Amino acid sequence: MDPRNQLGPRTGPTVEPSGGPVPPVVDQPDGSPPGPSAAGQAASAWEAWLATPPGQYVMRWERERLGEAVVDMFGYFAVQLGFLELDALAANRMPHRIRVSLRRDRLPEDGRRPDLIVGSFGELPLDSQSVDLVVLPHQLEFCEDPHQVLREADRVLRPEGRLVITGLNPISLWGLRESATFRPFAPFLPPTGQFISMPRLRDWMKLLSFEIDSGHYGCYVPPCRTQKWLDRMRFMERAGDRWWPICGAVYMVSAVKRVRGMRLVGPAWKLRRATKxxxxxxxxxxxxxxxxxxxxxxxxxxxxxxx
Structure with missing residues (x-):
């Protein structure tokens, strides 16, 4: 069977290419449409924050790092879950690149339409072991159950498939500013469900048999709201990458799904002692x-x- 025919929504509608008709909307498994939640409000605030100078600063770094990470990943199907303002699959060369959005998400202003709209990233209408690459840009921070989203990504990935995740680093100047108990100033980052550190994320992925092959930190500039001060502090990029690499404001993790094979063990009497x-x-x-x-x-x- 052609592996290209193994991917498809369980509910019937086919995946339309970008720029085509309005994609299908997939409701919850019980048939009820998803309602507003705290995670949805946090995601809306995140989309508004991306238009600010620090948001554009983060997007430039992630666009460059994601392009370097996915350019040499090959297969048939690549899936990006959310954050359509950043085209994480632009540099990828797989024939089928599918961008999935939540029903509550707002469409990007550049007119780029998602290929599939779902009610939750924890219940994807994709076949098991049918995808070669899954990209999760900042989705574990806003979802109500990040463990379920990781398990769903593990389910749809083929053996030796790739998983790429980006997130905000709580062990950074940006994260420490937001986690301070007493803050006489306004919040710098949009409200998120939770900050997930890279060591914590590594533990979660190891439980699902993911093998991490690379990780990067970036955006070492202090939390500045204006482009003028961001440019003045640009010198801290090289210094931070050398002297305090784990204190970047954002990070990116790339992992491979490992599936252990079986080893058939026969009766001991059938084994011959090797002569040397x-x-x-x-x-x-x-x-x-x-x-x-x-x-x-x-x-x-x-x-x-x-x-």
Whole structure:
């Protein structure tokens, strides 16, 4: 069977290409449409924050890093979940690049339409082991159940499939500013469901048999609201990447889905003991099988060990 035919929504409608008709809307498994939630309000605030100078600063860094990460990932199907303002699959060369959005999300202003609209990223209408690449840009921070989203990404990925995740780093100047108990100033970042550190995310992914092959931190500039101060603090990029690399405001993690194979073990009586020749050197003055060997005519005799 052609692997291209194995991917498709369970509910019937096919995936339309970008720029085509309005994509299908997939409701919850029980048939009820998803209602507003705290995660949805946080995502709306995040979309508004992306239009600010620090938001554009983060998008430029992630666009560059994601392009480097996905450009050499090959297969048939690549899926991006949410954050359509950033085209994470632009540099990827897979023939089918599917952008999935939530029903509550606002469409990008550039007119780019999602290929599929769902009610929750924890219930994707995709077949199991049918996708070669899944990109989760800042989705674990806004979803109500990040563990379920990771499990769903693991379900739809093929063995040796790739998973790329971006998020905000709580161990950074930006994260510490937001987590301070006493804040006489206005919040700098939009409200999020939770900050997930990279070590914590690594533990979650290891439980799902993901093997992390690369990780990057970035955006070391202090939390500045104006483009003028962001440009003045640009020198901290190189210094932070060298002296405090784990304190970047954002991070990106790339992992591979590993599936262990089976090893058939037969009865012990069917196993034969391997025989290995034991080299023996004939030295001068020794007689072997009635022949005398001198030091100059030493030879190696392939004696076989007794079973």
């Amino acid at each position: 020749p034991a080299p023996a050197v004939a030295v001068s003055g020794r007689s072997v099988n009635g022949r005398t060997y001198s030091r100059e005519s030493a030879v190696v005799l392939p004696f076989r060990r007794r079973p």
